[in-house]
Amino acid sequence: MPRTKDEYLSVMSLDEVRTARRFHESFPQYKKTPLAKLDNMAEFLGIKELYVKDESYRFNLNAFKVLGGSFAMAKFIAKQTGRNISDLTYDFLTSEELKKEFGQATFFTATDGNHGRGVAWAANKLHQKAVVFMPNGSSRARLKNILKENATATIEKANYDECVRMAAAAAAKTPNGVVVQDTAWDGYEEIPSWIMQGYGTMAMEADEQLDEYGCGRPTHIFVQAGVGSLAGAVQGYFANRYPDNPPVTVVVEAEAAACLFKSAAAGDGEIRIVDGDMQTIMAGLACGEPNTISWDILKNHVTAFVSCPDWVAAKGMRMLAAPIKGDPQVISGESGAVTMGLIATILTDEKYMALREAIGLNADSKVLLFSTEGDTDPDRFKPIVWDGNEEEALKI
Numbered sequence: 001m002p003r004t005k006d007e008y009l010s011v012m013s014l015d016e017v018r019t020a021r022r023f024h025e026s027f028p029q030y031k032k033t034p035l036a037k038l039d040n041m042a043e044f045l046g047i048k049e050l051y052v053k054d055e056s057y058r059f060n061l062n063a064f065k066v067l068g069g070s071f072a073m074a075k076f077i078a079k080q081t082g083r084n085i086s087d088l089t090y091d092f093l094t095s096e097e098l099k100k101e102f103g104q105a106t107f108f109t110a111t112d113g114n115h116g117r118g119v120a121w122a123a124n125k126l127h128q129k130a131v132v133f134m135p136n137g138s139s140r141a142r143l144k145n146i147l148k149e150n151a152t153a154t155i156e157k158a159n160y161d162e163c164v165r166m167a168a169a170a171a172a173k174t175p176n177g178v179v180v181q182d183t184a185w186d187g188y189e190e191i192p193s194w195i196m197q198g199y200g201t202m203a204m205e206a207d208e209q210l211d212e213y214g215c216g217r218p219t220h221i222f223v224q225a226g227v228g229s230l231a232g233a234v235q236g237y238f239a240n241r242y243p244d245n246p247p248v249t250v251v252v253e254a255e256a257a258a259c260l261f262k263s264a265a266a267g268d269g270e271i272r273i274v275d276g277d278m279q280t281i282m283a284g285l286a287c288g289e290p291n292t293i294s295w296d297i298l299k300n301h302v303t304a305f306v307s308c309p310d311w312v313a314a315k316g317m318r319m320l321a322a323p324i325k326g327d328p329q330v331i332s333g334e335s336g337a338v339t340m341g342l343i344a345t346i347l348t349d350e351k352y353m354a355l356r357e358a359i360g361l362n363a364d365s366k367v368l369l370f371s372t373e374g375d376t377d378p379d380r381f382k383p384i385v386w387d388g389n390e391e392e393a394l395k396i
């Protein structure tokens with residue numbers, strides 16, 4: 001694809017990410033999530049090292065997403081009150097003093113579940129309101145988790161991208177209504193760039209943990225994508241961290257919603273949109289319209305885009321839930337495990353030899369994956385992992 005000026009890479013500068021990290025560290029719930037090292041699996045697959053960042057431990061919310069929504073809300077409040085973000089610690093944000101100064105806003109968002117839960121959780125803690133729109137087919141378990149945070153939440157007869165537009169329209173009609181959406185489009189870039197910086201906390205932790213393990217720079221990073229905010233954040237962070245010799249990055253999508261893959265395959269650098277129901281067990285990846293900022297970062301830096309059917313995610317979930325004896329277990333949900341299923345497939349199935357070679361995956365490779373959620377939908381996790389039946393899970 002034609003290169004651009006790369007003007008959005010600075011969104012994920014190490015300084016910006018450090019600011020987000022410091023903000024998250026002020027939360028009483030903050031603890032680095034584990035970076036699982038799967039030595040026996042690495043040996044079995046024929047690579048040198050394999051690491052999986054386990055976001056099921058994030059703030060007791062079972063997914064990484066809260067990192068983005070919480071930081072964006074704090075940045076918004078900082079801007080409105082004319083304060084520096086470094087003053088807005090958790091204690092201050094939840095104080096009566098700030099409540100009097102900032103007043104009450106209503107944060108609107110659309111979600112498959114994880115982002116909305118993060119926004120609802122943060123709004124609740126910050127004495128603010130949240131309104132959440134969920135697409136057709138969203139799971140009841142995920143809806144319940146959002147309602148528990150005192151948010152207004154509904155499942156709509158609309159897909160994710162339509163829910164985004166509904167959230168924006170509702171916010172425009174509400175006094176002090178603010179859209180906190182985890183994707184950018186032309187004219188809506190500030191909040192999503194803060195969300196991406198919030199995700200940077202996860203990348204920075206992983207980077208430090210790789211150092212602690214003595215691994216240093218990973219040779220390969222596989223990261224899953226819905227709209228691509230997460231992938232842009234991870235790619236952006238590591239491109240800034242290793243400007244001269246960045247890890248090979250592979251972006252992985254659900255086949256039913258592979259908008260980045262389609263955009264990359266078209267080769268002209270323009271975005272392609274996927275429409276319709278986008279039926280997949282990977283609920284978090286069922287988004288058909290790429291984040292415009294992320295897309296700019298991704299098209300300049302990513303080595304390969306891969307589109308995966310559901311069985312790849314299901315295989316990854318089972319491999320992480322039932323590891324080789326001696327390796328740690330990672331409870332990983334449908335959107336969390338697709339990268340594990342993918343590397344196992346391309347390393348063991350000769351059909352994918354060309355891809356393996358194209359990305360230089362071999363016995364010297366040190367691979368980093370992000371398990372971005374735990375069993376956020378337990379009703380689907382069990383039929384997939386226990387019964388080996390992902391088709392059944394899709395009907396739930």
Ligand SMILES: Cc1ncc(COP(=O)(O)O)c(C=O)c1O
Nearest residue numbers: 225226227228229230284372373
């Ligand atoms: C668990 C999980 N992983 C990955 C993603 C993908 O993130 P993005 O939409 O920023 O690409 C999501 C998005 O909701 C998610 O919930």
